[in-house]
Amino acid sequence: MRGAWRVVAEREITTRIQQKSFRYSILALVVGIAAMVVLASVLGGRPTDYKVGVVDQETAAIVKAAAPAIDRADEGSTIEARDFDSAAAAERAVRDGDVDAALVRTDAGYEVIGENKIDGTLSTALTTIASQQALERNAQAQDVDLEQLVAGSAVAERLLDPDADDAGARSATAFVFVLLFYLTAVMFGMTIAQSVVQEKESRVVEILAAAVPIRALLWGKIVGNSVLALFQIVVMVGTGVIALALTGEKDLLSAIGPAAAWYIAFFVLGFVALSGLWAVAGSLASRQEDLGSTTMPDRSSCSRPTCSPSPRVRASRPSCRCFRWSRR
Structure with missing residues (x-):
């Protein structure tokens, strides 16, 4: 069934858009970005x-x-x-x-x-x-x-790094980009993992697997959530660009405009890769309660680690192996 992944992707998109939490979260982020730009422009000083x-x-x-x-x-x-x-x-x-x-x-x-x-x-x-x-x-x-x-008394100025004044703004923009990527990756990635676990818990995946290939289900979830994440990022970046233009920060806009375009391009690649990992994390869990152990680092596999030379390679070179202490 060639178009099965499209059906799954459309279902993921329509289901998420209908949720009020999704719409309210986008609205809150848009308002927050606009307020941040306006506040930075006001505190940064205006012409007198x-x-x-x-x-x-x-x-x-x-x-x-x-x-x-x-x-x-x-x-x-x-x-x-x-x-x-x-x-x-x-x-x-x-x-x-x-x-x-x-x-x-x-x-x-x-x-x-x-x-x-x-x-x-x-x-x-x-x-x-x-x-x-x-x-x-x-x-x-x-x-x-x-x-x-006054001949010969003229003093001119020449800057070796004319863009140094924008270093602070560039650093702040990079931090905002990283924060947006982190929030979006966690929010939509957890949605993918939860969707996979819910279908496993309710045994819906068994019915779907009879009609739709498992690979199509996986790609449908990844594509659907990637489209939603890209839409959210484009809306937020567009809000920042419009806010900078309205506040008169044209120099800053020209400095970070190309970076924003590259950020959107690389965001697609990074999020698609992470979506696959989130889908795998969801498939490893059998219940919603198990998502914490599959999506977060787990150190319980070696509660009391110790390192000792391996007997097989003790004579050639030292190595370490980690094992769990157990009661006998």
Whole structure:
């Protein structure tokens, strides 16, 4: 009967889909993955929109010129100038929390005003731009060629490992992949083993064996549960990809996207191999209570082990044999 394994696989799929526990478990995993991605994105930091109080056009121009530096230091962050009538009004806005800082002129140059602290990125950008513009004005007033004055002072950056910042995210992604594989393998593998034992206990397998080859029964169970496991993994990986795209983590998505595709491909191979082992474990048990001894490591076969040289090979080379102590 050539198509028997397909019938068995369809029965395994339809029976499992109809179970509420299966649907609820997928829903819980999807919600958990989405919440994990959103929480990681929130805790990992988001772009900041800085608001700086100014009192004249000159300081407003400095704030506008600092926008590229802000974006380079913290990708996606912006800076906006808020006009006030006086320095006192700008300081009052800082105290009230209407602006993050204020930039005002002083006799010595400029002053960045904050309430209890000033953001380092904001302070560095404003200080750098203000100093640069003041230097250009002084060089022009002294009739000095500023380009020749600063020639050779440019400092560039070059990263030997530009992807090192994603190392933590890659490690976390690998851990999540391993955890998903473990949960899926245990959950669906135990289902295969329990299904085999139930049919043996109820003696249904004797009836099925008369009409369907045993090999077809085995392959039907493996294929059916493998399809369900693959469907669950695809849903969970797709949820993670969509959550990363919606939270704006495009760089991270481009880094782990190929890994997710390879994970699905290798998951199929690994789970099919494990499914065969779970089916064997179920066939070795005669009752549901015996599944623990066939699916988990069993050390009872050598309760009090000891090693002694084997008499046959004692003269040639030492060897060890493990035997059970028994009462006589």
